Amino acid sequence: MKKLEKPAIETALKSLKDWQLAKDGLSIERTFKFGDFNAAFGFMTRVALMADKMDHHPEWFNVYNKVEMTLTTHDAGGVTQKDIDLASFCDKASGQ
Numbered sequence: 001m002k003k004l005e006k007p008a009i010e011t012a013l014k015s016l017k018d019w020q021l022a023k024d025g026l027s028i029e030r031t032f033k034f035g036d037f038n039a040a041f042g043f044m045t046r047v048a049l050m051a052d053k054m055d056h057h058p059e060w061f062n063v064y065n066k067v068e069m070t071l072t073t074h075d076a077g078g079v080t081q082k083d084i085d086l087a088s089f090c091d092k093a094s095g096q
């Protein structure tokens with residue numbers, strides 16, 4: 001899949017909630033906060049199942065109710081439509 005250029009990423013980010021382009025321009029990032037660990041892990045489970053279906057996996061870091069996510073496409077060396085699609089799913093799966 002083809003790597004998106006910065007203007008295309010900026011446009012795509014407008015359709016997402018609170019996602020940012022990383023400083024190096026190679027990934028998008030968002031931090032999710034939930035009521036407790038159970039809610040955070042439920043979210044991670046929903047995302048994990050979809051990520052595996054898409055064969056597109058997040059980089060993430062969880063502490064209690066917080067999930068920090070980074071999405072990038074290693075094969076393309078940057079952000080692709082797959083990252084945008086997974087981010088959109090995460091927004092929905094988070095209920096936020």
Ligand SMILES: C[C@H](O)[C@H](O)[C@H]1CNC2=NC(N)=NC(=O)C2=N1
Pocket residue numbers: 055056057058071072073074075076
């Ligand atoms: C071999 C396998 O298809 C690849 O490693 C897949 C799996 N999951 C992936 N996930 C992400 N985020 N980027 C990739 O390029 C990627 N590639």
